[in-house]
Amino acid sequence: MEVDIVVIGGGPAGLAAALSAYEKGITDVVIIERDFELGGILPQCIHDGFGNFIFGEMLTGPEYAQRYIDGVEKTDIHVKLNTMVLDIDSEKRITAVNPEDGLIQMEAKAIILAMGCRERTRAQILIPGDRPSGIYTAGVAQRYINMEGLMPGKKVVILGSGDVGLIMARRFTLEGADVEGVYEILRHPGGLTRNVVQCLQDYNIPLHLSHTIINIKGKKRVEGVTVAKVDSQWKPIKGTERVIPCDTVILSVGLIPENELSQKAHVQIDSRTSGPVVDECMETSIPGIFACGNVVHVHDLVDDVSEAADTAGKGAADYVTGKREKRTIPITVTNGRNVAYVVPQTIGGKKVDDVTFYLRVKRIEKNVKVVGSSNGKEIYTKKERIVKPPEMVKIHLSSDELRNIKNELLIEVNP
Ligand SMILES: Cc1cc2nc3c(=O)[nH]c(=O)nc-3n(C[C@H](O)[C@H](O)[C@H](O)COP(=O)(O)OP(=O)(O)OC[C@H]3O[C@@H](n4cnc5c(N)ncnc54)[C@H](O)[C@@H]3O)c2cc1C
Numbered sequence: 001m002e003v004d005i006v007v008i009g010g011g012p013a014g015l016a017a018a019l020s021a022y023e024k025g026i027t028d029v030v031i032i033e034r035d036f037e038l039g040g041i042l043p044q045c046i047h048d049g050f051g052n053f054i055f056g057e058m059l060t061g062p063e064y065a066q067r068y069i070d071g072v073e074k075t076d077i078h079v080k081l082n083t084m085v086l087d088i089d090s091e092k093r094i095t096a097v098n099p100e101d102g103l104i105q106m107e108a109k110a111i112i113l114a115m116g117c118r119e120r121t122r123a124q125i126l127i128p129g130d131r132p133s134g135i136y137t138a139g140v141a142q143r144y145i146n147m148e149g150l151m152p153g154k155k156v157v158i159l160g161s162g163d164v165g166l167i168m169a170r171r172f173t174l175e176g177a178d179v180e181g182v183y184e185i186l187r188h189p190g191g192l193t194r195n196v197v198q199c200l201q202d203y204n205i206p207l208h209l210s211h212t213i214i215n216i217k218g219k220k221r222v223e224g225v226t227v228a229k230v231d232s233q234w235k236p237i238k239g240t241e242r243v244i245p246c247d248t249v250i251l252s253v254g255l256i257p258e259n260e261l262s263q264k265a266h267v268q269i270d271s272r273t274s275g276p277v278v279d280e281c282m283e284t285s286i287p288g289i290f291a292c293g294n295v296v297h298v299h300d301l302v303d304d305v306s307e308a309a310d311t312a313g314k315g316a317a318d319y320v321t322g323k324r325e326k327r328t329i330p331i332t333v334t335n336g337r338n339v340a341y342v343v344p345q346t347i348g349g350k351k352v353d354d355v356t357f358y359l360r361v362k363r364i365e366k367n368v369k370v371v372g373s374s375n376g377k378e379i380y381t382k383k384e385r386i387v388k389p390p391e392m393v394k395i396h397l398s399s400d401e402l403r404n405i406k407n408e409l410l411i412e413v414n415p
Contacts, residue, residue: 004028004320006094006108008085008261011040013293014114015068016306020313021112022075026320029077030106032096034084038072039065040116041139042302044146047167049194053303064302080104085115088265090286110316113267113276113284113291114309115258117298119164125253127159129225132218138164138252145171153248157225158182159213163191163300163390165252170199172250179203180244183211183227185234188364190252191390192300213249214241222247255298265289272341273297279330279348280355281315282308290316297343297358300392304358325350331405336371336412338362340389347409352402357395361387361413368413370395374405387413 004026007014010033018029037043042050045061052058055067072079083098094106119137136144136152142164144150156172158165161184169179182200187210189196200207208227214236215226229240257275259267268277268285275296276284282292292312293305318324331347342359359370365387372380372395379401387393395411 001104001106003030003106003108005030005110005112005316006092006106007031007112007114008088008094009033009040009114009116009293009295010035010038010079010081011114011116011293012042012065012068012302013116013295013305013309013312014040014112015065015072016309017112017114017290017292017313017316018077019068019071019075020310021317022077022313024314024317026317027076031072031077031079032083032085032094033079033081036082038069038079038081044139044143045167046146047171050302053301054306061302068306085261088261088289090265090289092288108288109320110288110290111265112312112316113259113262113289113295114293114312115261115295117255117257117294120251120254120256122251125251127213127216129216130218132216132220132222134218134222134247135216135249135251138162138168138250141168141248141250142171145175151175151177153177153222153246155180155246156248156250157213157227157244157246158250158252160184160252160254161186161189161191161196161207162252162254163195164255165250166191166195166199168250168252169205170203173203173205177248179205180246181206181208183208183213185210185212185230188388189390190254193388193391212236216249222249225249255294257295257297259295262289262291262295267291270341270345272335273343275343277345278343279346280311280344280352281318281324281349282312282344283315283319283348288316288319290319297341299358300390304392304394307356308358329407331407331409333357333409333411335359336410338365338368338387338413339411342411347402347405352399354396354398355402357397357411359393359395359411361389361393364388365413365415368415371412371414372397372401373410373412374408377404379404384413
């Protein structure tokens with residue numbers, strides 16, 4: 001099967017990318033999704049908080065996804081559900097499998113990677129103790145409660161204060177469970193301030209910063225955990241241990257971009273984001289392979305995912321029609337003071353429109369300036385009252401500002 005554009009993943013990123021490529025005139029587009037329905041993680045996110053920027057409304061996850069699904073249904077974009085992509089290569093050959101067609105092979109002119117991310121598990125953070133049932137990642141517990149109608153437990157301890165964990169603290173409480181507390185190893189919450197307020201403080205659920213679980217006890221089912229305070233090196237402090245009886249442990253200890261397929265195609269991965277290195281069109285290091293959404297870096301807000309996916313879709317359409325002229329050597333975007341990462345990492349086009357850069361800081365700082373400079377010359381500056389690692393910072397550089405860049409754009413956060 002030969003296709004102009006194949007989109008891998010039918011979550012918000014894949015849907016928005018497919019639609020924008022279609023609107024740019026590429027009608028031969030296929031979305032491949034392994035689940036039985038479109039929408040990615042959104043069908044299980046029944047709380048509101050989606051779409052504030054794009055639609056100016058606070059939508060639930062399913063409502064937000066439905067707007068894009070309706071958009072796709074009005075086009076002749078071909079959707080293959082229950083279909084798992086097993087392999088891609090740098091020649092843009094795709095191998096997938098589903099129960100109806102068996103093994104499927106496709107050759108695409110362009111591929112858009114939109115596989116999202118997955119949750120870190122107990123095995124990745126090495127919590128000592130027994131291995132009873134009753135330990136779930138927050139996303140799995142969310143799926144059980146919101147989609148399968150199953151209640152995972154009654155007395156819950158949550159490890160990690162990522163957004164999914166915070167949302168699940170509220171969800172368990174609303175469903176009648178007792179959430180003893182949320183324990184976070186860092187000195188600051190891992191999730192958005194709005195979720196700390198709306199999901200913990202509004203429900204009197206305690207957040208214990210600089211704490212972790214040092215033991216899980218239970219024969220068949222979890223019977224309790226031991227928590228302890230940690231020092232600045234994250235080592236448990238002797239004498240601060242506390243045993244908490246509970247039947248359920250929920251882990252919200254980070255998300256990892258899902259890049260096994262990207263690696264098979266030898267796409268360059270940025271060790272800071274764990275996602276592909278992309279340019280301003282969301283094109284990876286392999287020409288014609290684009291990426292967007294949580295597969296590139298973990299986003300806080302779905303609106304930003306849709307925005308970047310729109311760019312990827314347009315970029316892929318221009319690639320297929322051969323409209324884009326590239327620089328021989330791309331401009332490198334480098335991370336300066338208090339910058340953990342910046343996306344996009346390069347600027348590859350000869351003629352560049354305005355570009356939105358997404359960055360995360362390493363530590364909390366107040367009253368700072370986000371500065372973009374090239375060859376020692378400041379070309380962009382934006383004041384921020386406060387910057388925090390969990391809250392992504394967005395900066396827009398105009399095509400005029402970008403024209404002043406020579407070979408490198410340095411982005412830093414200065415006092
Ligand atoms: C619990 C939770 C709560 C959230 N709350 C909010 C909120 O309140 N407000 C907000 O704005 N954002 C929120 N977000 C963030 C937002 O949902 C994500 O940023 C967004 O869903 C990412 O979109 P995506 O398309 O990149 O990934 P996903 O939604 O994860 O979609 C990826 C898709 O790719 C498919 N896929 C993966 N690999 C393959 C393969 N090999 N073959 C075929 N298909 C594949 C998956 O099945 C999935 O459908 C929340 C996220 C979570 C997890």
